[in-house]
Amino acid sequence: xxxxxxxxxIDIPFPSEITPRAIFESRRxxxxxxxxxxxxxxxxxxxxxxxxxxxxxxxxQKLGGKPNPNYVVPDKPTSYSDATTYNNYYEFGTDKxxxxxxxxxxxxxxxxxAIEGEVKKPMTLDIDxxxxxxxxxxxxxxxxxxxxxxxxIPWEGYSFSELMKKVExxxxxxxxxxxxVEDKDAMIGLRRPVLDWPYVEGxxxxxxxxxxxxxxxxxxxxxxxxxxxxxxxxxxxxKYGFKSAKSIVKIRFVREQPxxxxxxxxPNEYGFYSNVNPQVDHPRWSQAxxxxxxxxxxxxxxxxxxxxxGYSQVASLYSGMDLKKHY
Amino acid sequence: MAFNPAPRQLAAIKAIVFTxxxxxxxxxxxxxxxxxxxANPLEFITWSTGDWTLYFLCIxxxxxxxxxxxxxxxxxRLRRMLGLFAFFYASLHFTAFFWFDHFFDVPEMLKxxxxxxxxxxxxxxxxxxxxxxxxxxxxxxxxIGAKRWQWLHRLIYVIAPLGILHFWWMRAGKHNFEQPLIFxxxxxxxxxxxxxxxxxxxxxxxxxxxxx
Numbered sequence: 001x002x003x004x005x006x007x008x009x010i011d012i013p014f015p016s017e018i019t020p021r022a023i024f025e026s027r028r029x030x031x032x033x034x035x036x037x038x039x040x041x042x043x044x045x046x047x048x049x050x051x052x053x054x055x056x057x058x059x060x061q062k063l064g065g066k067p068n069p070n071y072v073v074p075d076k077p078t079s080y081s082d083a084t085t086y087n088n089y090y091e092f093g094t095d096k097x098x099x100x101x102x103x104x105x106x107x108x109x110x111x112x113x114a115i116e117g118e119v120k121k122p123m124t125l126d127i128d129x130x131x132x133x134x135x136x137x138x139x140x141x142x143x144x145x146x147x148x149x150x151x152x153i154p155w156e157g158y159s160f161s162e163l164m165k166k167v168e169x170x171x172x173x174x175x176x177x178x179x180x181v182e183d184k185d186a187m188i189g190l191r192r193p194v195l196d197w198p199y200v201e202g203x204x205x206x207x208x209x210x211x212x213x214x215x216x217x218x219x220x221x222x223x224x225x226x227x228x229x230x231x232x233x234x235x236x237x238x239k240y241g242f243k244s245a246k247s248i249v250k251i252r253f254v255r256e257q258p259x260x261x262x263x264x265x266x267p268n269e270y271g272f273y274s275n276v277n278p279q280v281d282h283p284r285w286s287q288a289x290x291x292x293x294x295x296x297x298x299x300x301x302x303x304x305x306x307x308x309x310g311y312s313q314v315a316s317l318y319s320g321m322d323l324k325k326h327y
Numbered sequence: 328m329a330f331n332p333a334p335r336q337l338a339a340i341k342a343i344v345f346t347x348x349x350x351x352x353x354x355x356x357x358x359x360x361x362x363x364x365x366a367n368p369l370e371f372i373t374w375s376t377g378d379w380t381l382y383f384l385c386i387x388x389x390x391x392x393x394x395x396x397x398x399x400x401x402x403x404r405l406r407r408m409l410g411l412f413a414f415f416y417a418s419l420h421f422t423a424f425f426w427f428d429h430f431f432d433v434p435e436m437l438k439x440x441x442x443x444x445x446x447x448x449x450x451x452x453x454x455x456x457x458x459x460x461x462x463x464x465x466x467x468x469x470x471i472g473a474k475r476w477q478w479l480h481r482l483i484y485v486i487a488p489l490g491i492l493h494f495w496w497m498r499a500g501k502h503n504f505e506q507p508l509i510f511x512x513x514x515x516x517x518x519x520x521x522x523x524x525x526x527x528x529x530x531x532x533x534x535x536x537x538x539x
Contacts, residue, residue, distance in 0.1 A: 086366030094503050097365065149367060194502045269500050284445055284500060291427075293366050301430040 060225060063136055063218035065156040071139035071212075073310070075292075078151040080220050082294050087227045088145065089246060090194050091180070091187035098189070099227035106186035108231040108247070117253040118173035121166065127231045131217055134162035138221070139214060144276045144309045146240035148302075150290045155235055156218030159211045169205065169253045176208040177201075177258040178234055179250035195261045201245035202258030202272070203236065206317055212237055216244075238311040240274045271327040275318070276309035280327045332401055344405055348412045351379045352419070369427040376420035381494060381510050383413035384487045388517040395524070407463055410483070414460040421453050445496035452489035455482050484521075487514045 229246025
């Protein structure tokens with residue numbers, strides 16, 4: 001029998017016959033969406049419109065957490081447009097306007113979070129299971145960036161300790177590590193070695209267990225916009241903003257202090273603890289005061305920064321520690 | 328391609344360059360009033376005026392090499408104005424720092440300058456620009472004497488690298504070296520050309536000396 005072989009003599013198709021990866025992936029994606037659409041009905045439409053909504057920055061899915069009166073501040077919340085257009089999210093570029101421009105392209109569904117390490121019940125939860133794990137509530141927190149500006153954000157989520165109860169950390173668990181997604185297609189910032197990707201942050205176990213530490217799914221009554229860390233992030237209001245890892249895919253309970261992204265990049269500038277502390281300056285600027293976005297303008301001084309960003313209830317976590325050394 | 332503008336043409340060129348050089352400032356004023364400078368307008372103003380100081384320092388330093396390479400000698404007639412624009416944007420940049428970061432508190436500002444190398448370097452570069460701006464008039468050139476004036480204005484060879492260092496350090500904490508690297512390379516090329524030309528000239532002079 002005559003078997004026709006290509007002139008290159010091997011049974012490998014010519015490069016010109018191979019469907020480019022981008023095209024076959026988009027075909028698969030289309031089929032997947034169709035399949036999901038036929039089961040769930042209209043979810044294709046939903047997917048298509050969600051991106052459009054994400055771009056316009058409004059109309060995201062409602063979350064409807066009940067306001068928790070124990071977690072409010074007298075400060076005026078920052079405008080939604082400021083909070084969603086002025087972001088540090090280096091995976092989408094180092095300029096603060098870039099996340100709002102590029103993050104909407106990231107897919108946040110399906111999304112799973114793997115919880116592993118020193119826990120009795122390791123598990124992988126998808127975002128819907130995570131959302132239903134405990135009642136979602138609204139908490140208004142101050143957010144202080146290490147760069148010297150601040151905002152006030154109504155977050156939606158529940159205490160991280162609720163999740164800890166489910167996975168049951170062992171007595172070996174001394175720290176918690178949060179790992180951000182590394183989505184090479186959507187995250188154009190990953191092409192540059194600004195940080196050692198993926199972004200890793202961490203807390204000591206007692207910090208993670210503190211009721212203020214919020215597993216966050218939304219803000220301003222809706223699910224998180226991508227540039228603010230969708231679909232799930234951590235918010236630790238008494239620490240500088242970069243400690244609050246975004247778009248988490250992995251939560252690890254570990255024995256050793258995690259090697260966190262900024263601490264590895266510049267250990268003399270960003271410590272592991274990074275508690276908001278007006279008495280310990282950043283090497284290149286003072287941390288004694290801050291500029292509240294949308295408020296402190298041309299005719300007002302910067303406002304004084306509060307110890308632990310005003311959350312004095314966490315002070316006992318650090319009793320006996322020299323916070324100048326453990327900055 | 329020898330292009331030699333007539334006095335009226337040169338005046339028109341100067342007017343155009345002057346207007347263009349004011350555009351970044353106009354944009355800040357306009358954007359400030361229209362609320363179009365983003366969530367942190369003060370930071371935007373501080374950064375933008377800093378950027379434009381570096382642009383004008385580079386442009387000013389490029390005049391002599393451009394003149395030599397193109398033999399467009401009239402370009403030198405634009406140099407004073409461009410240098411003064413570098414000073415103009417540097418002054419705005421300093422004012423932004425003094426106003427927005429310290430709200431005109433002189434002791435606080437000086438404490439910040441003394442404590443932080445990256446600010447100290449930027450501040451030094453700004454202070455060094457002042458004598459250059461002050462002595463930029465024709466009268467001043469005459470009063471000081473052309474030779475000494477030229478020596479004084481070589482301070483720009485120190486000021487530009489200080490400006491780059493200031494920018495470099497500002498970005499260092501975030502490992503964001505792309506822009507400082509571009510500015511740094513441009514200034515390095517512009518300064519190296521001068522070193523090269525100076526060495527050549529010296530060799531030539533020495534050659535002439537031997538010949539004699």
